[in-house]
Amino acid sequence: xxxxxxxxIDLKQYLKKRREVVNQVLNKYLKCNNKSPRVIQQSMRxxxxxxxxxxxxxxxxxxxxxxxxxGYKKALAPACALEMIHxxxxxxxxxxxxxxxxxxxxKLTSHKKFGExxxxxxxxxxxxxxxxxxxxxxxxxxxxISELAKAAGxxxxxxxxxxxxxxxxxKGKRIKSKNEKTRNVKKINYIHACKTxxxxxxSLKMGAMAVNASKKQIKxxxxxxxxxxxxxxVMDDVLDVVGNKKKLGKRGSDFDNSKxxxxxxxxxxxxxEKAVKLVEKAKQDLSVFGQKAxxxxxxxxxxxNREY
Amino acid sequence: xxxxxxxxIDLKQYLKKRREVVNQVLNKYLKCNNKSPRVIQQSMRxxxxxxxxxxxxxxxxxxxxxxxxxGYKKALAPACALEMIHxxxxxxxxxxxxxxxxxxxxKLTSHKKFGExxxxxxxxxxxxxxxxxxxxxxxxxxxxISELAKAAGxxxxxxxxxxxxxxxxxKGKRIKSKNEKTRNVKKINYIHACKTxxxxxxSLKMGAMAVNASKKQIKxxxxxxxxxxxxxxVMDDVLDVVGNKKKLGKRGSDFDNSKxxxxxxxxxxxxxEKAVKLVEKAKQDLSVFGQKAxxxxxxxxxxxNREY
Numbered sequence: 319x320x321x322x323x324x325x326x327i328d329l330k331q332y333l334k335k336r337r338e339v340v341n342q343v344l345n346k347y348l349k350c351n352n353k354s355p356r357v358i359q360q361s362m363r364x365x366x367x368x369x370x371x372x373x374x375x376x377x378x379x380x381x382x383x384x385x386x387x388x389g390y391k392k393a394l395a396p397a398c399a400l401e402m403i404h405x406x407x408x409x410x411x412x413x414x415x416x417x418x419x420x421x422x423x424x425k426l427t428s429h430k431k432f433g434e435x436x437x438x439x440x441x442x443x444x445x446x447x448x449x450x451x452x453x454x455x456x457x458x459x460x461x462x463i464s465e466l467a468k469a470a471g472x473x474x475x476x477x478x479x480x481x482x483x484x485x486x487x488x489k490g491k492r493i494k495s496k497n498e499k500t501r502n503v504k505k506i507n508y509i510h511a512c513k514t515x516x517x518x519x520x521s522l523k524m525g526a527m528a529v530n531a532s533k534k535q536i537k538x539x540x541x542x543x544x545x546x547x548x549x550x551x552v553m554d555d556v557l558d559v560v561g562n563k564k565k566l567g568k569r570g571s572d573f574d575n576s577k578x579x580x581x582x583x584x585x586x587x588x589x590x591e592k593a594v595k596l597v598e599k600a601k602q603d604l605s606v607f608g609q610k611a612x613x614x615x616x617x618x619x620x621x622x623n624r625e626y
Numbered sequence: 627x628x629x630x631x632x633x634x635i636d637l638k639q640y641l642k643k644r645r646e647v648v649n650q651v652l653n654k655y656l657k658c659n660n661k662s663p664r665v666i667q668q669s670m671r672x673x674x675x676x677x678x679x680x681x682x683x684x685x686x687x688x689x690x691x692x693x694x695x696x697g698y699k700k701a702l703a704p705a706c707a708l709e710m711i712h713x714x715x716x717x718x719x720x721x722x723x724x725x726x727x728x729x730x731x732x733k734l735t736s737h738k739k740f741g742e743x744x745x746x747x748x749x750x751x752x753x754x755x756x757x758x759x760x761x762x763x764x765x766x767x768x769x770x771i772s773e774l775a776k777a778a779g780x781x782x783x784x785x786x787x788x789x790x791x792x793x794x795x796x797k798g799k800r801i802k803s804k805n806e807k808t809r810n811v812k813k814i815n816y817i818h819a820c821k822t823x824x825x826x827x828x829s830l831k832m833g834a835m836a837v838n839a840s841k842k843q844i845k846x847x848x849x850x851x852x853x854x855x856x857x858x859x860v861m862d863d864v865l866d867v868v869g870n871k872k873k874l875g876k877r878g879s880d881f882d883n884s885k886x887x888x889x890x891x892x893x894x895x896x897x898x899e900k901a902v903k904l905v906e907k908a909k910q911d912l913s914v915f916g917q918k919a920x921x922x923x924x925x926x927x928x929x930x931n932r933e934y
Binding site: 353354355357358359362410413415416433434435436438439441442443445446447449450453454458460461463464466467468470471472473476477479480481483484 | 662663666670718724741743747749750751753755768771776779784785787791792
């Protein structure tokens with residue numbers, strides 16, 4: 319199972335295989351039955367199976383593989399829970415009252431497909447089901463559920479989303495003073511660390527916790543997670559500006575909504591440089607694992623070289 | 627602590643005392659700090675401290691008192707978690723895309739006070755925090771977290787809400803055949819059992835589980851919970867028709883939105899009779915507890931005699 323020691327790992331192949339595993343388990347968790355209204359089951363499936371990269375669950379599995387000896391099986395439930403929380407956050411983010419996006423990954427957003435009420439309830443259902451999955455799983459410990467709730471809650475993911483919304487409307491506003499720039503940098507780092515970073519960091523932490531990793535290992539993976547999380551979001555901002563609808567699968571609503579973004583503060587090129595530096599830092603964080611961490615290093619590189 | 631054996635319990639006094647305990651603990655859980663944006667903390671507090679009866683948490687505490695020997699202390703975390711989930715469900719129910727209510731308990735609803743985006747996020751935050759509270763609590767077992775997630779999820783509370791929304795638009799529709807009436811009775815029982823009943827039933831179950839109650843005790847409390855949950859909702863429907871804004875604290879949006887309700891199928895008087903019968907059944911369910919259950923019997927009576 320563990321082939322991380324070999325230096326030459328085909329990343330594409332690795333990601334594809336893990337994606338398949340995640341999809342299979344998600345499919346099992348979201349199998350339609352007659353225990354709830356059909357429409358909510360369909361809408362949950364619609365959003366979860368809309369072609370996501372499965373970055374978060376893959377990071378969960380990868381962390382478990384690196385820290386444990388038994389592969390990734392003990393981390394499958396938290397992996398799927400994290401993907402469901404990610405899917406719920408996108409559904410609610412896309413709502414008319416938030417980013418008002420009609421498309422995501424080239425498909426209609428949940429509220430465009432199922433109506434606004436159903437989209438709100440679908441997000442709620444995915445969030446709730448994520449906690450059920452981990453609570454029902456044999457390998458999940460109570461402190462992992464607490465970790466998940468903290469990452470998704472007001473002090474992390476939701477806090478970032480609140481701050482993001484409150485800082486909409488920056489377009490056209492020239493950043494005049496150095497002080498203003500410092501304030502904005504602080505804000506954008508907070509937003510990104512919370513809104514995107516929290517779930518990515520927690521993915522690595524939960525994978526490690528699932529296999530009883532040492533404190534040192536958990537700390538290293540958390541640091542790596544923080545850095546790639548920020549790099550990932552910086553690149554997302556960049557792609558939102560330079561990407562196009564076809565590749566990104568959505569129109570660049572962050573730019574339309576005039577949100578505070580890295581390119582707005584630093585410009586596109588400087589933002590890219592920041593992302594590269596963060597990825598270098600992330601790779602250094604993994605030194606404790608030696609060659610076993612090669613795959614995570616490759617994932618870090620991939621995140622800033624992707625086109626969507 | 628346990629004064630249930632005395633036949634004469636002043637219900638009003640009991641409810642007041644327990645409400646104070648619940649409010650104190652909720653206040654502690656929702657204390658403002660600088661770990662998340664101020665506005666989300668304020669909006670969470672606004673909805674949780676909007677003058678609710680605290681029925682669900684009181685039922686949690688009561689079940690723990692009846693089944694255990696150490697009073698209600700071990701059940702405080704689940705009690706508060708259930709109230710937060712109740713509060714989140716009301717915030718999302720009131721949204722323009724759902725019931726579109728401007729007032730609840732004579733106060734502006736969350737989206738009217740803080741805007742729609744913040745209301746959605748506040749609901750999300752309360753739901754997430756509820757799971758954090760139980761996961762962090764010493765006395766809560768993993769199976770209790772699973773129980774909570776199931777009750778709040780697509781197969782129970784959210785399933786009821788989905789069905790409720792899908793059955794809006796019944797006003798003016800005459801119920802023509804016996805078959806149609808049977809179908810509607812089935813639907814309304816499902817909606818009520820899920821949308822309101824699930825959290826009430828689970829309140830009793832979690833209180834009992836917190837003090838390691840026997841299977842027989844848990845079963846009895848669940849049955850009681852099912853019956854008072856339905857009775858409570860039938861009376862809510864009735865009050866929505868005959869109540870007024872002042873007492874109910876909201877306009878009767880269920881009637882405006884033409885939802886499927888008990889009075890729509892049976893008429894007001896027959897609905898009241900149904901509620902009385904359900905309460906009688908609920909009281910019989912408690913026979914296993916003897917006089918210790920007097921307070922729960924009084925609560926059952928109170929639920930159908932209330933004016934709001």
